[in-house]
Structure formats: structure tokens, C-alpha cells
Amino acid sequence: MEHGSFTDNSAATFSLTDEDHTIANAVRFTLNQDPRVTFCGYSIPHPSEARVNIRVQTTGDPAREVLKDACQNLMLMCRHVRSTFDKAVEDFRASNAVKAMKIDSQDSSGDDSEESE
Amino acid sequence: MEGASYQRFPRVKIRELKDDYAKFELHDTDASMANALRRVMIAEVPTIAIDLVEIEVNSSVLNDEFIAHRLGLIPLTSQRAMSMRFSRDCDACDGDGQCEFCSVEFHLRAKCISDQTLDVTSNDLYSSDHTVVPVDFTDYAGYESSEQRGIIIVKLRRGQELRLRAIARKGIGKDHAKWSPAATVTFMYEPEIHINEDMMDTLTLEEKQSFVDSSPTRVFDIDPNTQQVVVVDPEAYTYDDEVLKKAEAMGKPGLVEIYAKEDSFIFTIESTGVVKASQLVLNAIEILKQKLDAVRLSEDTVEADDQFGELGAHMRGG
Numbered sequence: 410m411e412h413g414s415f416t417d418n419s420a421a422t423f424s425l426t427d428e429d430h431t432i433a434n435a436v437r438f439t440l441n442q443d444p445r446v447t448f449c450g451y452s453i454p455h456p457s458e459a460r461v462n463i464r465v466q467t468t469g470d471p472a473r474e475v476l477k478d479a480c481q482n483l484m485l486m487c488r489h490v491r492s493t494f495d496k497a498v499e500d501f502r503a504s505n506a507v508k509a510m511k512i513d514s515q516d517s518s519g520d521d522s523e524e525s526e
Numbered sequence: 527m528e529g530a531s532y533q534r535f536p537r538v539k540i541r542e543l544k545d546d547y548a549k550f551e552l553h554d555t556d557a558s559m560a561n562a563l564r565r566v567m568i569a570e571v572p573t574i575a576i577d578l579v580e581i582e583v584n585s586s587v588l589n590d591e592f593i594a595h596r597l598g599l600i601p602l603t604s605q606r607a608m609s610m611r612f613s614r615d616c617d618a619c620d621g622d623g624q625c626e627f628c629s630v631e632f633h634l635r636a637k638c639i640s641d642q643t644l645d646v647t648s649n650d651l652y653s654s655d656h657t658v659v660p661v662d663f664t665d666y667a668g669y670e671s672s673e674q675r676g677i678i679i680v681k682l683r684r685g686q687e688l689r690l691r692a693i694a695r696k697g698i699g700k701d702h703a704k705w706s707p708a709a710t711v712t713f714m715y716e717p718e719i720h721i722n723e724d725m726m727d728t729l730t731l732e733e734k735q736s737f738v739d740s741s742p743t744r745v746f747d748i749d750p751n752t753q754q755v756v757v758v759d760p761e762a763y764t765y766d767d768e769v770l771k772k773a774e775a776m777g778k779p780g781l782v783e784i785y786a787k788e789d790s791f792i793f794t795i796e797s798t799g800v801v802k803a804s805q806l807v808l809n810a811i812e813i814l815k816q817k818l819d820a821v822r823l824s825e826d827t828v829e830a831d832d833q834f835g836e837l838g839a840h841m842r843g844g
């Protein structure tokens with residue numbers, strides 16, 4: 410839900426239902442990275458109600474577009490974290506497999522950090 | 527096309543990875559992102575847990591709802607959870623939420639016929655889907671007894687019986703803690719410790735030793751060869767300022783300087799066993815993307831009003 414003015418759409422407050430700090434703080438951070446944004450912040454009107462108000466003021470671009478771009482950037486970041494994490498897991502498992510083979514060849518007795526995969 | 531944004535892309539480095547434990551570093555991102563990941567891992571990654579229990583016979587010492595509560599808390603392997611539907615969204619069943627697409631059925635039959643106490647455990651729960659079973663906590667590394675350990679649900683005496691049918695559904699930690707897949711998820715800022723070597727040289731060996739001992743966790747140590755104070759484990763530092771207070775008490779403020787790197791985090795994740803720790807992180811990222819999609823694509827109803835009404839009153843601090 411967007412509360413804004415018909416004449417000036419560079420400033421608006423977005424009211425998101427069923428959301429909390431999890432997404433609001435992350436979106437606020439990404440909005441701050443955007444140079445078109447002059448002000449952004451979020452508030453939670455009442456802790457018992459799952460609603461977040463995100464306020465965005467820009468240098469002229471429509472606030473809705475800027476918010477959508479911020480969500481898009483955040484999704485790109487998530488995608489990047491995911492692929493980086495996947496790759497890091499593979500590298501870790503590969504290097505551990507090499508270590509395990511070396512330990513086996515030295516005939517160690519019981520490695521307590523053994524992974525049961 | 528947006529203007530150039532100052533977005534950086536995070537890096538991940540894994541320290542330790544076991545089935546239910548993961549420790550990794552996340553660099554070049556903000557605390558809000560790390561916290562979002564942590565919150566999603568605890569409260570919004572879906573798992574499967576028993577949600578409805580129909581008790582046919584219960585002559586044990588625990589009452590029905592007690593047993594139903596305990597059954598709900600039993601961790602069930604939830605690899606299927608991400609692809610399953612919520613019962614309330616399922617259109618295949620008649621609305622009772624018990625069809626094969628949105629739920630898993632369990633049954634348990636136990637009767638004590640011997641004089642010995644019978645332990646009814648999670649191993650006695652039989653599932654209709656072999657991919658959703660109570661988590662097996664058998665410790666393969668060095669457990670003497672060969673018996674299968676399971677979570678004890680109730681103990682029965684001779685003649686007592688328990689017969690029930692349970693339905694397990696998909697849910698998230700926000701609704702009830704039984705659906706939370708994470709035992710603990712923590713992250714800390716990576717510390718950067720600088721020792722002022724010139725000031726350190728003015729201390730005697732005893733003073734150095736007492737300085738090293740003043741830290742509750744073993745962050746510093748004295749190198750036996752050079753008799754210098756060295757940092758042995760920077761991440762053991764828990765951001766208590768004991769060493770700084772000790773340095774001041776010795777009359778040498780600035781002996782060490784400890785900063786928290788603001789864009790470097792060390793995550794420690796322990797899963798309950800329902801999903802692997804690495805899978806938990808991936809699911810969390812997936813859920814975060816879904817939430818962002820929902821925000822991005824929601825149909826905005828523009829309510830134009832310069833005053834903003836009561837919404838604006840709150841934003842103005844009213």
C-alpha cells in the first residue's frame with residue numbers, strides 16, 4: 410500500500426503488511442545505497458500488528474520505482490550470496506576430501522570432526 | 527535503468543561444515559543483511575512438524591494434550607518442506623488439510639505387556655512418507671550401547687497403552703517454535719586487534735602475564751621464544767572490554783586497540799537436524815528472495831492524500 414501525493418510522486422510512504430524488521434531493515438539499507446534517495450527510513454506503528462511503514466524521498470524519480478529497484482538490488486545480492494555460498498561449500502568439501510584421504514593414508518585413529526554425508 | 531548504486535557484492539568463506547553445524551564468514555555486507563539472514567533462518571524457513579493428533583487410546587500417566595504437545599516438538603526431517611504447500615493453501619484436499627500433498631501422516635501404537643517400563647520413543651512413530659521421519663540422533667562415533675536412541679515421548683507401565691494418529695504439516699517458526707529449524711544462529715563482528723608494541727615493551731613479564739590472564743577467553747598469549755604478547759585467537763574475543771580495563775588499571779591506556787570490522791561477520795549456525803546446516807542457509811536466502819518478490823510485485827493502491835491521515839500522523843511522531 411502506497412501513501413503519496415498525485416502531484417509529487419518522488420516522496421511516498423509504503424505500508425507493508427505481514428512484514429517486520431527482517432525485510433524492512435535490509436530494504437532500508439539498500440535504499441540508502443542508491444544515490445537517488447534523499448531520505449529513507451522505516452517504522453513499525455505497533456509491535457502487535459505485523460505492519461511496516463517505509464518512507465522514501467528521492468531526488469525526483471518516482472518513489473515506487475526506486476523502491477522496486479532497491480528490492481531488485483537486494484535480490485541480486487541474495488542471489489550472489491547464494492552462489493558464493495554454494496561455491497564455498499563445494500570448495501570446502503573438496504579440500505576436506507583431500508585432507509581425509511591424507512589422514513586415511515596416515516592411518517589415524519578416529520577423527521572426531523568426521524562428516525557423515 | 528537506475529543510476530550507479532554503491533552496491534557491493536558479499537563474499538563467503540566457510541570455516542567449518544558438519545551435518546548440523548556450520549561456521550562461515552560473510553564479508554562486504556551490512557549488519558542489516560546479516561541480521562535479515564539470521565531472522566529468516568530462525569523464524570521463516572519452513573519445516574514439517576506434527577500439527578494434529580487424534581488419540582484413540584491413552585492410558586498413560588500423561589494426559590492427551592501433554593502427549594500431543596510433545597509430539598509436535600519432535601524434529602522431523604524436512605527436505606520436502608520447501609516444495610510442499612501450506613495446508614491452508616492446498617486446493618487438492620477438501621479443506622481439512624490432510625491430503626498427501628500438504629501433509630504427512632504418522633501413527634504410533636504402543637502397549638506395555640512386560641513388567642519392565644516401556645519407553646515410547648520417536649522411533650516408534652511410523653510415517654506414511656519415508657522422506658519425513660523423526661530425526662535420527664544415533665551417535666555413530668563412539669557410542670557404546672547398540673540400542674537406537676530416540677526422543678522419549680512417554681513411559682508406559684504394564685497394561686498401559688497408547689494409540690494415536692498424527693498429521694504433520696508445513697509451517698514456519700513465526701507461527702510456533704516447533705517449526706523452527708535452527709537451534710542457534712549467531713553472528714559476530716570480526717574483531718581487529720592491534721597491540722601497541724612500544725608500550726608493550728615497557729611492561730615486565732609479570733605484567734604481560736597478568737594482562738594476558740585478564741581476558742576471560744584466551745585471546746592473547748605470551749610467545750615463549752620472544753617473550754612478546756601475541757594474539758592467539760582474535761575471534762575468542764567476546765567484546766567484553768576486560769583487557770582494555772586492565773590496560774587502563776595498569777596505567778597504560780591504548781596498550782591494545784580493538785575494533786570491530788563493520789562489514790565482516792562470522793556466522794555460527796546449529797541446526798536441529800531437520801535440514802542440514804548448509805541447506806538451512808540456502809533455504810533462508812531463497813525465502814528472503816521470495817519475500818522481496820512479494821514486495822516488488824504487490825499491486826500498490828495509491829491513496830493520494832497530502833495529509834496522509836493517521837498514517838502520516840504516526841510518521842510525524844503524533
